[in-house]
Amino acid sequence: MSPIEQKQQQVETLMRLAPVIPVVIIDDARAAVPMARALVAGGIPTIEVTLRTSAALDAIRAIAAEVEGAVVGCGTALTAxxxxxxQQAGxxxxxxxxxxxxxxDAADDSELPLLPGVATASEAMALLERGYRHLKFFPAVPAGGHKLLGAWASPLPQIRFCPTGGISLSSAPDFLALPNVLCVGGSWLTPADKLASGDWTGIELLAREAAGLR
Known part of the structure; x- marks a missing residue:
């Protein structure tokens, strides 16, 4: 098995852990551990911490070291x-x-499995040529929503998606019902107000709702 195939298997495994991968924008790394514990307690173990703030790498490091059951990754990866x-952060x-x-090219040289984003069928085809069968569809709602993604199922049957961008608890089932969708990504599980106030019970309840989508 080639390295890309091995990493694609890893991506598929994490995509199947729960119906939703929370997309987290975190400003205070001190919130990372209690937030992640709340998500895991609610049945959402896979956590994407976006590299959009100065606290992101410290948050990943803390979750990786301290939260049992969490599978933490980075989002908004743009460069080698x-x-x-x-990877160094865990x-x-x-x-x-x-x-x-x-x-x-950097992903080929990295041990981290990559879930790359696409918005068009041409982009999906180009990644398929490089061995990627698991892709992020982004921004899902502005790019065409579940109807566009459903239209790709027949001509691109090899590919499975994690649509992300503009998805909510109420719209997630439309995506999850598609045969080419394994999970969705969403920021609604960790809203800024609950992170700022330390409402971990509220985040756990949001996680339980999301975990119950399947």
């Missing part, structure tokens, strides 16, 4: 440096909003 820093996977030749 991002992949290296996330990330188990990486997610990108799109792709570039340099990022894909």
């Amino acid at each position: 440096r991002d992949l290296a820093a996330a 990330a188990r996977f990486a997610v990108s909003p799109g792709t570039s030749p340099r990022l894909l």
Whole structure:
């Protein structure tokens, strides 16, 4: 089995852990551990911490070290440096909003499995040529929503998706019902107000709702 096939199997495993991967934007790394514990307690073990804030790598490091049952990865991976820093912090996977030749080359050299983003069938085909069968569909709602993704199921039957971007608890079932969707990504599980106030019970309840979507 080739390295890309091995990493794609890892991606498939994490995509099947729960129906939703929370997309987390965290401003205070001190919130990372209680937040992650609340998500895991609610049945959501896979956590994507986006590299959009200065606290992100410290948050990944803390979750990886202290939260049993959590599978933490980095989101908004754009460069080889991002992949290296996330891996060093303890990330188990990486997610990108799109792709570039340099990022894909860096992913080939990295131990981290990558879930790369696409918004068109042409982008999906290009990644399929490189061995990627598990992709992020982003931004899911603005790019065409579940109807577009459903239309890809027949001509691109090899590919499974994690649609992310504009999805909510109420719209997630439309995506999860598709044969080519394994999970969705969503920021609604960790809203900024609950992170700021330390409402871990509230986040656990949101996680339980999300875990119950299947």
